[in-house]
Amino acid sequence: MKTGNGKTGRPISFDKDAALEAAMLLFWERGFEGTCMTSLTQAMGLNPSSIYAAFGDKHALFQLAVKRYMGTRAQYATVALEEPTLEKVVRALFDNTVAFLTTPGHPPTCMTLAGAMGGSVEAAPARDLMTEIRRQNEVAMKERFLQARKSGELSKDVNVDDYTRYLSSILAGLSIQSANGSTKAELKRTAEMALRHLGC
Template identity: 30%
Template sequence: MKQHKPETSKIGRPRDYEEDEALNKAMLLFWRHGFETTSMSLLSKNMNMNAPSIYAAFGDKKSLFLKALDLYVGKLSEIESFLDNAPSAFEATYEILKQSAIRFTGKETPTGCMLASAVASCSAESADVQITTAKIRAKIESLIKQRIEKDIKNQILPKSFSAEAFAALATATIQGMSVLARDGASRKKVLLIAETSMLSWNHG
């Protein structure tokens, strides 16, 4: 891996720290502008790295985006562990919705969900990027579904409760909250959507 520290970087700061910092900046750019609209020149300027250094550290633009996406989502194993260890599927799902609402309306980050906004205007040439984000959403939905099924098996939820439908409702709610946040909805309003969505569990 080529050295890419700028001459003005602080002495003693580890290179992996600088790469993490650069990746976070790339994540914010993709989140705000989308995959296709974010140019290499914009990435280079904001990451404080020239193009060859970006390629050496992260690969091409698509590889950089996927690494930024991993940073945004976090490890899916951590989401799975959270769902497994929560007191119930209801509490786990509600917490995921609340945290999503808070994240989508943060003042220090772009609004909405990066999984949706980064590929909203992608062309057919970036179909593989769209497929990747869709697979991540599907995996999260599957993890919620598995947790609901666990509660049905343990008789916390009735057998008539549709794990598939309510897991899909959760992911649809997340996408809807993302759109509202991108449109400028307040955190209070987006959190209300999360709360209202969970009311349907009482009639499942």
């Protein structure tokens, strides 16, 4: 391949997919601000110049890692929203969330909650990205609940915005409890309690 000075450089010979997976898991575990370049080079098995050449700077790498997370790990909510009835949708949201949080091989929390914690100016773009994803997730939930309203499954007395925020808050709470060390059995009991209050 050609480099910027017109000379032929060495082509990328490492597994970009595996390297990005490693970066995603590290950002997921430590958040944007808690992940340094030294840790990334160790996890990805690459030197800094190779990372920059293949993925860009830390912000660009974080965005790619988040995109990978959303496309490969975070489909459990989307699948739940495709259930045919409101009751099945709500139950699947809880069941799928608990299953996701307790699946071995990744941190026991949601990356969109844990991935951008921190207060520095440097972390602001990462926080904004995570906030926007969470908002988009709530929009998708609201749209599904509006469908339930139209079909008569959700009472007109229920404020759809409030209903969406309520469910989103409980689901996020499960992620926090999982990160705190709650077991799968404990999360299931919490989910069942919420479902009983929701009438599902």
